[in-house]
Amino acid sequence: METIFGMNTLVTLLDIAIVAFVLYWFMLMFKGSRAERMLWGLGIIVVIYFVSQRFELLTLHWILSNFLSSIVVFIIVVFQQDIRRALVQMGKPFSTRDTMTSGGALDEILKAVSFMSKKKTGGLIVLERSMDLSDFLEDQLGIELDAKVSKELLLSIFNSTSPIHDGAVVVRMGRVFKAGCILPLTEKELSKSMGTRHRAAIGLAEETDAAIIVVSEETGGITLVVEDGLYADIGADKLAVDLKQLFAYKGYPRKDIFQRGAAGR
Template sequence: MTIFDFLHFTFADLLDILMVAVLIYLVFKWIRGTAAMNIFMAIMSVFILKVIVAALNMNLMNAILSTFIDVGVLALIILFQPELRHWLMKFGARYVDMTGKGRSMIDKLLGIKEKKMGGDSLDEIAEACRMMAEQKTGALIVIQRNNSLNYVIETGDEVDARISRRLIMNIFFKNSPLHDGAMIIRGDRIVAARCTLPITSRTDIPAKFGMRHRAAVGISEETDADVIVVSEETGEISFVREGRIEKIGNINELKLLLGAGENLSEDN
């Protein structure tokens, strides 16, 4: 059914235009303020030129621009592979997995059992952080929630031990071979240490935060994991969730945040 016969404008055309507009808006919002913005504007300019050339039936120029766009898209995928990977993981974590019931059904079909952290483990982690803060021992602890961290665990050394404050402090002791990197906790177990985390590309993080904080923000942007950072320079404890850094005033506050994350995991 046509809306305007003289334009041959159908509902499908309207839907097509709206979808393209939304796609351009999302891409623009995603890359705004980054180096990719200039490249995106250049590609859009070439695409608009191609549409004009095609409308004028300039076949040779149209073929050249089509080839340029095809090669350019492939080059962009290779060039911005880390950014694309980050965006896809974020999309999967935030939008695809919006309902916990669907995830629970999939987990049951695959035989995946949910691993929850007990109150004793929360106390052990909090007390370890308090003692490391007093001694100004740097630490980076990642607590897995729903999203898998296997690709991070593979970068470190497997531990698979019960959570205890003494073990956590020994791992992050300055002369320990496992102190450099992140500790991964899943359920009531320390599953790995000396793991490498993705570093965030954000430029709005205050200069007072070092690489531990940037790594904490990076993994919390890609997954729903909670991260605890103990600063080696100041002894301050920070809690990171969904890319937001929150300074911890006391251990009870840390316990509440960890408990809230566990309750969120249970609700999902």
């Protein structure tokens, strides 16, 4: 049987198909991220590399061989956050941590957010999903509570007289894990209508798959941030539907309503 690049034709075609699928999957995982353009550029370089190998362009092949061997380390260092998020996406179908189905926790959160919105009480609530947030919280300020979620507890935390009202509340497995947490801030330019809480929510969403609720103390507006999706002024009713679908809460069918690149809706 005819060979290409010294390999069996069928094996070669299978090899190309696998590589193409992996590259396509990576493009989907990194779509909308900082690494997207880098991957496109790297893909072009890889194609040129194989062309130089096929036509025995020795100098070009030698240069690209040395370049590709070092660029891998560079990509891992510079885009470690994007790579980590892509790996989280890949592992989601096998994760059992993405749950908020017991004890009425989500109902209590929604009641608190609705009340805070009406009273224009600022708040920042992080709902942990499949990705463990401990790495982002252990070195940050915050008080570990491990308490049952209730409307009253959340309102007391975000009361303006509380010393931790400016920090974030982190909910893990249906319980208040920590309060008064300081989150990483995004470096993106945001609308002037968005404050520090919005910047913190987006900053955490850039690095994790958490669902983050922001209540503005200026307008009472509710914003939901999940991955690359930012949904401002959605109202308490829309928030309830979105979160119940996201967490498959109490019989709601699970639905990934947040698509990458949807920021600003």
